[in-house]
Amino acid sequence: xxxxxxxxxxxxxxxxxxxxxxxxxxxxxxxxxxxxxxxxxxxxxxxxxxxxxxxxxxxxxxxxxxxxxxxxxxxxxxxxxxxxxxxxxxxxxxxxxxxxxxxxxxxxxxxxxxxxxxxxxxxxxxxxxxxxxxxxxxxxxxx
Amino acid sequence: xxxxxxxxxxxxxxxxxxxxxxxxxxxxxxxxxxxxxxxxxxxxxxxxxxxxxxxxxxxxxxxxxxxxxxxxxxxxxxxxxxxxxxxxxxxxxxxxxxxxxxxxxxxxxxxxxxxxxxxxxxxxxxxxxxxxxxxxxxxxxxxxxxxxxxxxxxxxxxxxxxxxxxxxxxxxxxxxxxxxxxxxxxxxxxxxxxxxxxxxxxxxxxxxxxxxxxxxxxxxxxxxxxxxxxxxxxxxxxxxxxxxxxxxxxxxxxxxxxxxxxxxxxxxxxxxxxxxxxxxxxxxxxxxxxxxxxxxxxxxxxxxxxxxxxxxxxxxxxxxxxxxxxxxxxxxxxxxxxxxxxxxxxxxxxxxxxxxxxxxxxxxxxxxxxxxxxxxxxxxxxxxxxxxxxxxxxxxxx
Numbered sequence: 001x002x003x004x005x006x007x008x009x010x011x012x013x014x015x016x017x018x019x020x021x022x023x024x025x026x027x028x029x030x031x032x033x034x035x036x037x038x039x040x041x042x043x044x045x046x047x048x049x050x051x052x053x054x055x056x057x058x059x060x061x062x063x064x065x066x067x068x069x070x071x072x073x074x075x076x077x078x079x080x081x082x083x084x085x086x087x088x089x090x091x092x093x094x095x096x097x098x099x100x101x102x103x104x105x106x107x108x109x110x111x112x113x114x115x116x117x118x119x120x121x122x123x124x125x126x127x128x129x130x131x132x133x134x135x136x137x138x139x140x141x142x143x
Numbered sequence: 144x145x146x147x148x149x150x151x152x153x154x155x156x157x158x159x160x161x162x163x164x165x166x167x168x169x170x171x172x173x174x175x176x177x178x179x180x181x182x183x184x185x186x187x188x189x190x191x192x193x194x195x196x197x198x199x200x201x202x203x204x205x206x207x208x209x210x211x212x213x214x215x216x217x218x219x220x221x222x223x224x225x226x227x228x229x230x231x232x233x234x235x236x237x238x239x240x241x242x243x244x245x246x247x248x249x250x251x252x253x254x255x256x257x258x259x260x261x262x263x264x265x266x267x268x269x270x271x272x273x274x275x276x277x278x279x280x281x282x283x284x285x286x287x288x289x290x291x292x293x294x295x296x297x298x299x300x301x302x303x304x305x306x307x308x309x310x311x312x313x314x315x316x317x318x319x320x321x322x323x324x325x326x327x328x329x330x331x332x333x334x335x336x337x338x339x340x341x342x343x344x345x346x347x348x349x350x351x352x353x354x355x356x357x358x359x360x361x362x363x364x365x366x367x368x369x370x371x372x373x374x375x376x377x378x379x380x381x382x383x384x385x386x387x388x389x390x391x392x393x394x395x396x397x398x399x400x401x402x403x404x405x406x407x408x409x410x411x412x413x414x415x416x417x418x419x420x421x422x423x424x425x426x427x428x429x430x431x432x433x434x435x436x437x438x439x440x441x442x443x444x445x446x447x448x449x450x451x452x453x454x455x456x457x458x459x460x461x462x463x464x465x466x467x468x469x470x471x472x473x474x475x476x477x478x479x480x481x482x483x484x485x486x487x488x489x490x491x492x493x494x495x496x497x498x499x500x501x502x503x504x505x506x507x508x509x510x511x512x513x514x515x516x517x518x519x520x521x522x523x524x525x526x527x528x529x530x531x532x533x534x535x536x537x538x539x540x541x
Binding site for chain 1: 181182185187189190225228229355356357358359370371373376377378437438439440442449451453455463464466468472473476479
């Protein structure tokens with residue numbers, strides 16, 4: 001079984017939406033409650049490499065993409081989660097599974113104000129210590 | 144923490160383009176913990192990119208790094224071309240070859256720069272002088288092709304900005320031929336020298352499992368037996384038309400990382416030679432006009448590892464979001480395991496071994512508990528590292 005079918009089968013009904021945009025780019029949507037479970041399957045069980053997560057401020061709230069690379073075939077599988085709480089978005093931390101995700105969650109937290117529940121060390125990564133509290137540089141202005 | 148000595152390394156150093164602060168917690172000679180504090184050169188480029196139009200961004204992201212300054216624009220244009228259906232579908236054949244030539248030349252110059260600094264840190268200042276001497280002709284090649292020694296401004300969506308002149312090709316080939324004996328010199332100097340082996344082997348080991356858990360990339364991962372290289376896994380430019388191989392080492396120590404980088408330079412020379420031979424005549428720019436709404440991912444094997452960009456567009460000429468992930472973002476974090484357990488005199492070379500756009504060793508202060516206050520500067524730490532090399536040399540003489 002190739003990796004694509006394997007991921008589809010392993011995640012099963014947790015996949016809400018599956019898009020194969022380009023031959024080597026797959027984007028799929030999952031519920032935010034499932035992110036730790038699906039990361040465990042993709043990263044630990046299937047052995048994909050965690051590349052990075054990217055978060056975006058959208059009119060509806062926030063979306064985070066967790067990019068995983070399957071290096072044997074040069075494919076990237078991006079798990080998308082939507083956070084609809086515009087004021088205090090939060091999601092479970094995947095840094096509890098492996099340390100490579102610690103920094104990016106810190107960065108998303110300080111840049112967009114998304115809280116990662118269970119993160120071992122959620123403090124600022126890049127911004128200066130005297131940067132005002134509650135000011136998130138990558139949040140777009142309202143309206 | 145109960146550790147009685149904290150050694151801050153950094154954050155600023157005139158040699159380094161990227162300030163970082165490493166706080167080493169030491170007990171006696173041994174490093175027991177490390178805090179990594181970054182952000183001193185955060186310039187908000189992701190936020191800035193949202194205010195630029197898509198054609199300006201290559202110039203912006205080119206300024207993220209001064210050493211691998213073509214990696215970011217290349218990754219960015221690949222991400223945009225991903226929206227258009229992929230690099231191969233858009234970019235003319237000749238431009239693919241020119242892109243690969245720039246990308247590989249950059250790898251040679253970056254690895255030589257690293258080798259020089261690594262030599263300096265362990266007290267081999269001759270290696271430092273040589274490496275930087277032989278890096279000069281590489282920069283001259285860049286100047287010949289692009290007009291610039293750094294920040295080449297070559298990449299644009301749909302192609303490249305400058306062509307390589309036919310009359311320049313023999314000159315470039317000759318420069319490459321002259322580079323090979325220099326690489327032989329370094330390979331001999333590192334592989335045949337028992338002192339360097341004693342100094343670098345079993346230092347700063349990163350195991351394969353640690354590489355996976357910390358998600359490290361590039362030579363740092365390949366030196367630990369992790370078989371990844373974006374050039375082979377998801378070929379871009381002309382690399383899939385060339386004969387070359389991925390360099391893998393098993394030991395995961397500083398020595399293995401050095402060997403990977405030295406051998407990779409040979410491969411890069413081979414690749415550039417083939418590009419110059421095989422490069423077809425023709426257009427270099429597809430003149431892409433509009434970028435539709437969509438999202439794209441680009442990645443390039445930069446000298447330090449996989450460089451990753453994610454872009455989201457909405458049909459206007461500005462991106463909604465540009466996420467940039469430089470390889471050092473993953474690699475520097477792994478110092479947490481690489482340096483811990485080693486000695487303080489190995490710390491400089493271990494932190495340097497991931498090629499982190501350098502760890503700042505000038506302003507180092509060793510502060511003991513109030514009763515025994517002692518301040519050392521970065522030069523003291525380099526001297527400690529060099530003294531260890533000299534000690535090994537003396538022992539080997541006997």
